[in-house]
Structures are given as C-alpha cells and as structure tokens.
Amino acid sequence: MTDRVEEVDRSVFRSALASFPSGVTIVTTRGEAGTLHGFTASSFASLSLDPPLVLVCLDRRADCFPVFMAAERFVVNVVTPAQAELAMRFATKGADKFAHVGFESDEERHPSLPDAAAVLHCELHQVVPGGDHVILIGRVHEARTGGGEPVTWYRGGFLRLGERAA
Template identity: 50%
Template sequence: MLTETTETISPDLFRAALSHWASGVTVVTTRDAAGQNHGFTASAFSSVSLDPALVLVCLDNRANCFDAFDSSEGFVVHLLARDQQELAGRFASKGADKFAGSGVTLSPAGQPLLPGALARLECRTERRVPGGDHLILIGEVHQASEREGEPLVYFQRRFHDLTPAG
C-alpha cells in the first residue's frame, strides 16, 4: 500500500534561508475604535498592484496589535529611512510605549502618521487573507507622500545602511 508522507522544512532552516533576503524595513500603524494607536515593525511588505494601487503586509497572528489590525478600516505603511533604526527597534518591542515622543499625528482618515519616513502609504484595508501563522493585510493606497533619502535595510538578522554598488 502506498502511503503519502508530508515533508516539512524545519523552522530553523526556513529562517536561515530567509535571512539571505535583503529587505527594507517598515513600521505599520493603525488606530482602534477606542482611539488607541497600534503599530509594529514589518519587513514582510510588498507592492501588489499598480492599478488599483495595492500593497500587502503580513502580521503575526500572535501580535498584541493583531485585533486592532484585524478590525480596523485602514493602516499606514511607513518606509523607514536609514536613521530610523531606533524606531524600528521600538516598534518591534512588545509592551513598549511605542508612540511616546514619536511626534505622531493623525491623517485626515484618522490613522497614525509618524514623521521621518522616506515614504508613507495610507491604505484602506481591502482584504484580509489568512496566511498560516500570519494574516495578510492587503491595502488600497489612497494617499502617499515621499522624500529623497537612504533606506534602512534588514539583512542576516541585522540592520544595515545601503551602500550603492559600482
């Protein structure tokens, strides 16, 4: 009798393989119905579509901010500049008062905006798709701002500056 076996990669090997992917770093924010700001650092970000303008970000199901993102109407993706490593660390720390002293303001749509990013993408939550132990948040970008500057880069579990090649 043929038996089907399911082979799965070990989490350690999966993490080690993914550590070779260099990415930018984002901080994603939202505001809950009670007026509380929430946010987390994310490298699992991608553009999805140009027309309509869609992006995605993946949120760990165990994140403290999960419920806020799972129920909010929108979110803001901040593409971080090279001098925002402290902000990236703060929004990756559980329990920290992440917005204290951050200079947060509210967008016309009522979402938290942080200063200093290279770009900000203000999104309406278009769809939420379960993705294993993460939730894929797909947002339609309805407002954006951007400026010149060098990005913060994450590679091999460390932050880096981008050094132009050539």
C-alpha cells in the same frame, strides 16, 4: 501516490530567510477608542498598480492583531536608518511604541512618520490567511515620498543602502 512534503528544520528555514534582504516598515492604525497601534514588518510588497494595492504581513500573535483586524485603514511607513531604533521598539511586544515619537496624524487621526522614506495611507481591502500570519492587502489612497533612503534588514541587522554586509 501522494507526494509527501518533508518538514523543514525551522532554524535552517529562518536562516535561509535572513539571507534575503528586505525593507523595513512601521505599520500604524488608530483603534476604535482612539488609541494608536503599530508593528514593524519586513514582509511588505507592492501588489497591483491598477488598482493601487500593497500587502503587509501581520503575526496573529501580535498584541495589535485584533485592532488591525477591525481597522478600516492603516498607514505603511518605510523606515530610514534614523528610524531603525524605532522599528526595533515597534517589533517589541509590550513596548510603549508611541512614547516620545514625532508622529503626525492624517485627517482621520491615523499616525504617520513625517520623515519616513515613503508613507502609504491604505484602506483595508482584504485579509488573507497565511499560516501564523495574515496578509493585509491595502488599497492605497494617498502616497508620498520623503527625502531619506530606506534601511534594509539582513541577517538580523540593519544595513544602509550601499553598505556591505558583514
């Protein structure tokens, strides 16, 4: 006897997932030609302390998908409330994501946000397929924390830590 899994209604599925608050990150890299690329991700987590690994999920339909598949390194920037508008820009297809933003560059010219709540510089360790996304597993080779608190994403909007949801 084969167990049959019923297809879940996508709108109900999205609504259920929106009920889980998550942090917000801007993930960046530099392409082979030196161009900067990035995306916003709320699917981010620590994976291992030894070795230090994190994971972030990237939509296969993202404009920057091929660049991240070829990249050897990437940077995860944990977004603060002051960077919420920037996170929305990085979540928008076709936007000029790096215009008028004060990114710093590491020794390999990968962009990072100097005032992020935390910044993790990663070497691409593994790519794992995950439906319409891929899971980028990064080995952290440098990490720093900033002074700001992270912002959370909940039911389609940003919340500061300690705020009550509408």
